[in-house]
Amino acid sequence: TRPWRILLAEDSPVNQKLACRLLEKRGHSVTVAPDGLAAIAAWESQSFDAILMDVQMPKLDGFQTTAAIRDREKTTGHHIPIIAMTAHAMSGDRERCLEAGMDDYLSKPIDANRLFETLQRLIPDCPAPLDRAAALAQVGDDPALLAELAGMILNDLPIMTAAIATAIQTGNAHDLDRAAHKLKGSLAILNATRAVTLAQQLETAGRENNLTHAPALLQELEAALAELTPALRTLQNSISPAAAT
Structure with a gap:
């Protein structure tokens, strides 16, 4: 365990x-x-x-x-x-x-x-970074759309994570609120529950202008995203171009 x-x-x-x-x-x-x-x-x-x-x-x-x-x-x-x-x-x-x-x-x-x-x-012994079945249901059981969204989110993750890190480093609670909210919305589509929860907690920290725990939360978020990235790549590559048309 x-x-x-x-x-x-x-x-x-x-x-x-x-x-x-x-x-x-x-x-x-x-x-x-x-x-x-x-x-x-x-x-x-x-x-x-x-x-x-x-x-x-x-x-x-x-x-x-x-x-x-x-x-x-x-x-x-x-x-x-x-x-x-x-x-x-x-x-x-x-x-x-x-x-x-x-x-x-x-x-x-x-x-x-x-x-x-x-x-x-x-407690799940090793929770999956995302729930593929729930994510598929979220997009109307459209595997091609899910694969496309996974690719878009993969491309955006470094930018969104950097925005959160910058907001924390500069002590800008408003920017943290906005950046974490944006990341949470993207990840929620994929039912990536742990990463969504951490983004939500960072959003709350920004909204309440209390960044005391934000650096530690960012570390946890980065670890969760590191686990999530391979799953996103698998989703992105799960549909061949021929099948997507």
């Missing part, structure tokens, strides 16, 4: 230490958010594989925090696994969590085996 990046939304120092120790011992990285607002801010500024969400937290509880994240995901098409954690293992809790948009439910105290089984099931 590749190392996971986990966001732990939990206000109890004891539970924070337990979850962090369990995950870090297996080589995974954990970012702790002590309340719902901090969890949303962390999710917007960094890339995670899953969220462990305490149900009872100050400022925003787990249900409100999940609702806010799911609402914002509507613009990206991305879905991050959210696992509820609660000390009140009562009948109907799991159903309430699932109805709220969470993907699963763990009762406290955390059981290590159950924790890792749940994360393993919900």
Whole structure:
């Protein structure tokens, strides 16, 4: 299993230490958010594989925090696994969590085996950089059009990425907002979910004039685009000129 990046939304120092120790011992990285607002801010500024969400937290509880994240995901098409954690293992809790948009439910105290089984099931081991079937549906099941768009995006990627990098280097939040929005729109056509999510986070950073995490996000975006590029080339070359006419 590749190392996971986990966001732990939990206000109890004891539970924070337990979850962090369990995950870090297996080589995974954990970012702790002590309340719902901090969890949303962390999710917007960094890339995670899953969220462990305490149900009872100050400022925003787990249900409100999940609702806010799911609402914002509507613009990206991305879905991050959210696992509820609660000390009140009562009948109907799991159903309430699932109805709220969470993907699963763990009762406290955390059981290590159950924790890792749940994360393993919900986190893709090696997510594809793009979803070809979804991308094809997006363009009306027209393979030739998809191949052409893949080629256009391949040509534009260096320019769009450079515009984002320049905006970050010069501290120009407005230009970052615009450049990241443009990249996000192009990548969304291909259902390149990880790259789209990172572009969305950079767009948010620009719109909110908060570039603190932008350099780190750009590094992650460049890594995601490096994975995406071979898939784009495959798409571009998947239709012969004869078939495209």
